[in-house]
Amino acid sequence: DIQMTQSPSSLSASVGDRVTITCRASQGISNYLAWFQQKPGKAPKSLIYAASSLQSGVPSKFSGSGSGTDFTLTISSLQPEDFATYFCQQYNSDTVTFGQGTKLEIK
Amino acid sequence: EVQLVESGGGLVQPGGSLRLSCAASGFTFSDHYMDWVRQAPGKGLEWVGRIRNEASHYTTQYAASVKGRFTISRDESKNSVYLQMKSLKTEDTAVYYCARVTRYTYDYWGQGTLVTVSS
Numbered sequence: 001d002i003q004m005t006q007s008p009s010s011l012s013a014s015v016g017d018r019v020t021i022t023c024r025a026s027q028g029i030s031n032y033l034a035w036f037q038q039k040p041g042k043a044p045k046s047l048i049y050a051a052s053s054l055q056s057g058v059p060s061k062f063s064g065s066g067s068g069t070d071f072t073l074t075i076s077s078l079q080p081e082d083f084a085t086y087f088c089q090q091y092n093s094d095t096v097t098f099g100q101g102t103k104l105e106i107k
Numbered sequence: 108e109v110q111l112v113e114s115g116g117g118l119v120q121p122g123g124s125l126r127l128s129c130a131a132s133g134f135t136f137s138d139h140y141m142d143w144v145r146q147a148p149g150k151g152l153e154w155v156g157r158i159r160n161e162a163s164h165y166t167t168q169y170a171a172s173v174k175g176r177f178t179i180s181r182d183e184s185k186n187s188v189y190l191q192m193k194s195l196k197t198e199d200t201a202v203y204y205c206a207r208v209t210r211y212t213y214d215y216w217g218q219g220t221l222v223t224v225s226s
Contacts, residue, residue: 001171034212036152043204043216044152055214087152091211094168096142096154 002026002090006099012107017078021102023071023088032092035064035073038101039084047086048073080106109133109215111205116220119195123224127190129205129217136186137161140208143179143190145201146219153201157208158188173199195224 003026013019023033031051036044046055048064051071061076075082083106088099115127129141140163143155156169158179167179178191188205202221206213 032211036213043218044213046212046214046216049210049212049214089152089212095170096157096212098152098154101151 001095002029002093002097004088004090004097004099006086006088006102008102009100010103010105012105013078014107015078015080018074018076019078019104021073021075021086021088021104023066023073023099025069025071025090025092028068029090029092031067032090033064033066033071034089034091035062036087036089037082037084038087044087075104078104109207111207111215111217113203113205113217113220116203116222118223118225120226121195121197121224123195124191124193125195125222126192127203127205127220127222129188129190131186131188131205131207134207136181137183141179141181141188142206142208142213143188144204144206144213144216145199145222146204147198147201150201155190155203192222195222197224200224 005024007022033051035048038044052064063074085101085103087101110132112130119125140159142157156179159166176194181188202219204219205217207215
């Protein structure tokens with residue numbers, strides 16, 4: 001299976017900051033990479049697919065980039081509702097795998 | 108409005124069985140593959156398996172951790188997908204989500220249903 005490694009595992013930031021989360025695949029996955037946001041006790045929410053395409057209704061403050069093995073999720077101008085856990089997912093292979101998650105906390 | 112509503116979770120003893128359901132509405136169910144994803148308490152997301160649509164012959168795929176114990180099926184007449192779980196282990200304790208597959212990844216998730224495997 002393709003392993004997905006996110007960094008950092010946790011991140012403290014302030015309202016108004018811009019943050020970047022990284023996801024690395026154990027082998028090339030082209031652009032078959034998605035990002036999800038999850039708040040405590042809630043289902044994940046889909047943010048980005050194909051590494052850089054926003055899901056419908058997702059604000060443009062979220063952006064994704066990368067191809068091959070290295071990907072980033074950037075969130076600009078953090079607001080209180082953005083503090084959550086973020087997961088990457090590869091869907092290049094028949095077996096989908098997720099990163100371990102990055103918890104974004106308020107500083 | 109797209110909705111996915113899971114049901115069927117609960118407490119089951121190790122070695123027992125349980126069947127989860129996911130009722131879909133607000134879209135053309137037959138157009139989409141459907142996945143199950145689980146999340147153990149305090150842990151990350153783990154893909155469980157997939158069922159494709161009629162155009163892809165309803166083929167299924169499973170994670171190695173559940174293969175041979177879990178079965179995914181779907182009923183087009185009820186716009187529902189099911190997860191039959193057998194020989195349950197304590198490590199199967201998790202919230203189980205169904206998710207709609209679009210462009211090979213997910214755009215909508217259900218709210219989840221909790222399965223607890225414990226004696």
